Amino acid sequence: MRNHCTIIYRVLSFCALYGGAFFLTLSVPALAAPGDLADVSSFNRLLDEPPEKLMQYSVTIANRNPEPIEQSAAAVYVLTQDEITRSGATSIPEALRLVPGMDVARVDAHTWAISSRGFNDVFANKLLVMIDGRTVYTPLFSGVFWDVQDTLMEDVDHIEVVRGPGATQWGANAVNGVINVVTKSATNTVGLLVSGGGGTEERDFGSVRYGLKLTDGVYMKAYAKWFDRDSSVFANDADSFDEWSMIRGGFRIDATKGNNNDFTLQGDAYSGQENEIYTIPTAAPPFAGFAKSIDNVAGANLLGRWNHDFGGDSHLTVQSYWDRTVRNNPVLSETRDTGDIDAQHTFKIGDRNELTWGAGFRSTHRDITRNSLNVTVLPDDKSHDLYSAFMQDQISITHDFKAILGTKFEHNDFTGFEIQPSARGEYSVRTNQTIWASVSRAVRTPSEAENDIRLNVAGIPPGAATIHGNPNMLAEALIAYEIGYRVTPIERLNLDLTAFYNSYTRLRSQDPFAPPFQTIAGNGLTGESYGGEAAVSVEAVPNVWRLRGGYSFLRMQIHRDSTGDQRTELMYEGSSPENQFFVHSSLDLPLNLKFDTTLRYVDRLRAVGIPSYVEVDARLAWQASKDLEVAVVGQNLIHDHHAEFAPTFIGTEQAEVERGVFGKLTFRY
Amino acid sequence: MPYRSGMGWCVVPGRTSRLVRVTFHLVVSILFLFASSPTTFARDGAVTEIQIKCAFLYNFAKFVQWPPSRFSSPTSPLVVGVIGDNPFGDLLQQLQGKNIGGHPILIKQLDFDAIDEARSCHVLFINAKHNKAAYVVEQVRDANVLTITDEIDAFPSVGAVINLRKAEDKVHFEINVDAARRAELKINSSLLNLAKIVRDGRA
Numbered sequence: 001m002r003n004h005c006t007i008i009y010r011v012l013s014f015c016a017l018y019g020g021a022f023f024l025t026l027s028v029p030a031l032a033a034p035g036d037l038a039d040v041s042s043f044n045r046l047l048d049e050p051p052e053k054l055m056q057y058s059v060t061i062a063n064r065n066p067e068p069i070e071q072s073a074a075a076v077y078v079l080t081q082d083e084i085t086r087s088g089a090t091s092i093p094e095a096l097r098l099v100p101g102m103d104v105a106r107v108d109a110h111t112w113a114i115s116s117r118g119f120n121d122v123f124a125n126k127l128l129v130m131i132d133g134r135t136v137y138t139p140l141f142s143g144v145f146w147d148v149q150d151t152l153m154e155d156v157d158h159i160e161v162v163r164g165p166g167a168t169q170w171g172a173n174a175v176n177g178v179i180n181v182v183t184k185s186a187t188n189t190v191g192l193l194v195s196g197g198g199g200t201e202e203r204d205f206g207s208v209r210y211g212l213k214l215t216d217g218v219y220m221k222a223y224a225k226w227f228d229r230d231s232s233v234f235a236n237d238a239d240s241f242d243e244w245s246m247i248r249g250g251f252r253i254d255a256t257k258g259n260n261n262d263f264t265l266q267g268d269a270y271s272g273q274e275n276e277i278y279t280i281p282t283a284a285p286p287f288a289g290f291a292k293s294i295d296n297v298a299g300a301n302l303l304g305r306w307n308h309d310f311g312g313d314s315h316l317t318v319q320s321y322w323d324r325t326v327r328n329n330p331v332l333s334e335t336r337d338t339g340d341i342d343a344q345h346t347f348k349i350g351d352r353n354e355l356t357w358g359a360g361f362r363s364t365h366r367d368i369t370r371n372s373l374n375v376t377v378l379p380d381d382k383s384h385d386l387y388s389a390f391m392q393d394q395i396s397i398t399h400d401f402k403a404i405l406g407t408k409f410e411h412n413d414f415t416g417f418e419i420q421p422s423a424r425g426e427y428s429v430r431t432n433q434t435i436w437a438s439v440s441r442a443v444r445t446p447s448e449a450e451n452d453i454r455l456n457v458a459g460i461p462p463g464a465a466t467i468h469g470n471p472n473m474l475a476e477a478l479i480a481y482e483i484g485y486r487v488t489p490i491e492r493l494n495l496d497l498t499a500f501y502n503s504y505t506r507l508r509s510q511d512p513f514a515p516p517f518q519t520i521a522g523n524g525l526t527g528e529s530y531g532g533e534a535a536v537s538v539e540a541v542p543n544v545w546r547l548r549g550g551y552s553f554l555r556m557q558i559h560r561d562s563t564g565d566q567r568t569e570l571m572y573e574g575s576s577p578e579n580q581f582f583v584h585s586s587l588d589l590p591l592n593l594k595f596d597t598t599l600r601y602v603d604r605l606r607a608v609g610i611p612s613y614v615e616v617d618a619r620l621a622w623q624a625s626k627d628l629e630v631a632v633v634g635q636n637l638i639h640d641h642h643a644e645f646a647p648t649f650i651g652t653e654q655a656e657v658e659r660g661v662f663g664k665l666t667f668r669y
Numbered sequence: 670m671p672y673r674s675g676m677g678w679c680v681v682p683g684r685t686s687r688l689v690r691v692t693f694h695l696v697v698s699i700l701f702l703f704a705s706s707p708t709t710f711a712r713d714g715a716v717t718e719i720q721i722k723c724a725f726l727y728n729f730a731k732f733v734q735w736p737p738s739r740f741s742s743p744t745s746p747l748v749v750g751v752i753g754d755n756p757f758g759d760l761l762q763q764l765q766g767k768n769i770g771g772h773p774i775l776i777k778q779l780d781f782d783a784i785d786e787a788r789s790c791h792v793l794f795i796n797a798k799h800n801k802a803a804y805v806v807e808q809v810r811d812a813n814v815l816t817i818t819d820e821i822d823a824f825p826s827v828g829a830v831i832n833l834r835k836a837e838d839k840v841h842f843e844i845n846v847d848a849a850r851r852a853e854l855k856i857n858s859s860l861l862n863l864a865k866i867v868r869d870g871r872a
Binding site: 056 | 721723725729732759763766859860
């Protein structure tokens with residue numbers, strides 16, 4: 001919450017500055033530069049399409065999905081750049097709300113809990129998240145620090161989301177889903193892009209990207225951005241001291257050399273400040289105190305990729321990256337370096353078999369720069385290595401039926417060898433229907449914290465109820481059964497239905513350890529979950545009105561073995577919504593106006609005491625000229641503020657998400 | 670545990686960077702002065718007519734078989750020429766080096782008087798109106814060239830092999846089977862099935 005005068009001042013000065021500039025633009029046509037924008041966007045993917053597909057593209061309407069969803073036997077959803085932009089989402093976590101079956105909850109201004117198919121938590125640990133193939137979940141807790149997973153939103157080409165296990169290809173942690181954020185190649189971003197704006201929650205933000213052709217076949221782009229976001233509020237309307245700001249910059253070079261070699265080199269660096277109030281244990285009664293902190297986060301990464309085409313459907317990809325993350329806060333500070341190298345080779349044997357195999361090595365090093373009475377992770381200097389190999393065969397049994405068999409072999413420092421096989425089948429019924437089914441195994445290897453943590457909670461004398469890590473933790477294991485059906489019953493209507501049954505064993509529990517109330521991490525829970533997801537898209541009025549929607553249903557049943565605890569059981573059962581749906585409407589209006597609204601419903605979360613809620617986002621954009629777009633976005637319009645999740649393990653504030661409005665100008669040249 | 674700062678190597682944005690922001694907003698607004706010129710949208714993620722047509726250029730090459738004598742070796746380049754102004758801009762360079770049946774694509778941009786070079790092309794996109802296009806086609810008539818024209822109304826009388834047409838909001842194409850036979854090109858039947866088939870001088 002900010003002083004209203006400040007907000008009004010901010011909005012007015014914003015309007016005056018940009019409004020003034022814009023009307024000058026209208027009145028000075030002599031200065032107008034000719035349109036010379038090399039529109040190579042999404043072109044490379046078009047090249048892989050057969051002529052019958054090319055003939056189906058509508059070339060006057062812009063909001064068409066440039067990439068038909070991959071016909072793979074899994075619950076795949078592809079969120080396009082256009083959908084992200086039109087939703088008004090300003091971050092990757094917020095964009096994920098537009099994916100059917102994703103469970104996105106904002107804990108405070110800079111903290112999200114994100115999962116799919118259950119087990120949501122601030123420390124949710126069953127998703128594999130990648131940005132351009134770089135794994136971004138932290139081995140510290142096997143989850144994702146969503147606050148630092150960002151890029152220029154205009155640079156996101158698409159976000160691929162697989163619900164359900166993807167471990168055969170991607171490895172441990174790809175238990176309940178895989179998210180890959182794919183950014184645009186530098187060949188597709190020639191020219192200048194500048195955007196900026198501000199508002200109530202998104203106080204002010206701006207970005208610049210410039211892309212150019214260096215020489216024949218070599219393109220480069222660089223970007224910089226910052227944002228400054230307002231704090232949330234507590235349930236009682238008081239400011240919750242969680243405002244944050246971040247600056248970030250990066251580059252990407254894409255080169256084509258010779259007949260069949262593509263190279264990519266890319267990197268980012270970022271730095272930010274996040275306010276937070278921690279409730280921490282103290283040594284003396286009442287054993288609890290508040291720590292108001294300005295946390296620092298920073299990081300950098302560098303990735304190189306080489307694609308080689310041997311001809312005859314045989315190609316090789318070799319990729320390597322280095323990634324550093326730095327987090328400093330009063331509870332636990334850490335600097336982590338990760339290095340990874342990975343190779344993958346695909347080739348055909350005869351007409352029917354497409355074989356893919358690969359191998360990888362990853363090493364991660366933690367340097368705990370601050371332990372506290374609240375959280376201790378020891379030893380503070382430690383490295384872990386991961387070796388992996390996988391093999392997959394896609395067999396075209398008939399023209400309509402294909403099977404995909406594969407397995408991953410992995411060796412990690414916690415549990416040794418893990419095998420993660422899967423079998424998938426897909427059958428095409430005529431041209432407009434596909435049925436698929438799969439059985440797969442995935443594991444979630446223990447995190448460093450589960451091995452090495454000691455956690456004291458506030459309000460209890462330190463030591464009395466300490467949660468201990470356990471070096472003997474085993475990997476959580478999942479056997480997943482899935483079926484799916486995709487159909488285009490009539491032109492312009494697409495329907496994608498999936499159902500799953502998941503059987504988990506050795507789920508993490510907090511077992512009794514030592515008197516009086518100390519506990520230790522264990523594998524004392526098992527469970528089943530089942531549910532389904534539906535995704536619909538329909539072009540209700542061609543070239544004018546498009547609707548997308550998603551619905552998901554989930555049931556969880558967790559059971560205690562001899563050791564497991566009820567607290568964790570109830571948490572697993574009640575931390576994800578049973579029912580969830582959203583509808584996104586995209587209208588192309590006359591006068592170059594575009595109007596988008598998103599309505600979403602999220603069921604209650606019993607375990608964290610969050611009631612169900614309905615929220616609405618809206619965006620109105622005006623393409624004022626070829627180069628300039630003006631947009632106004634409203635977020636969470638229904639309530640003044642609403643709660644979406646509650647903190648777990650670490651005593652941070654329970655903040656509520658406020659209504660927000662901002663304006664944005666985007667200039668491309 | 671002693672506190673060691675790991676932040677020494679990075680810059681932290683703070684409230685003090687307001688000057689930077691104000692400067693940024695000013696720069697942005699000045700840039701807007703140079704923005705304008707009425708609507709033709711080329712937005713990220715949108716598919717344009719030129720993109721589709723350029724993708725077809727590549728696609729056609731995949732579905733056509735040239736007489737073996739047209740390639741000096743199994744890995745010699747497949748030459749794609751554009752005669753006249755290049756309507757595809759930088760897109761064309763994206764095709765460079767792509768592999769079709771072992772032959773890497775080589776892009777050439779030609780003037781109308783470069784007839785010898787035009788005859789050496791495997792695919793020749795002719796960016797010209799009716800008469801001029803017919804002239805170019807005539808010059809490469811017996812050189813096994815896949816000639817492609819763009820939006821020509823009396824296409825059968827020009828004698829080129831393929832003509833690209835935008836109708837409504839979709840891109841279609843016509844194939845002159847007589848011209849294909851003259852050029853000794855084998856066109857895959859799946860491509861023929863998608864095309865509007867024409868013959869010399871007839872629609």
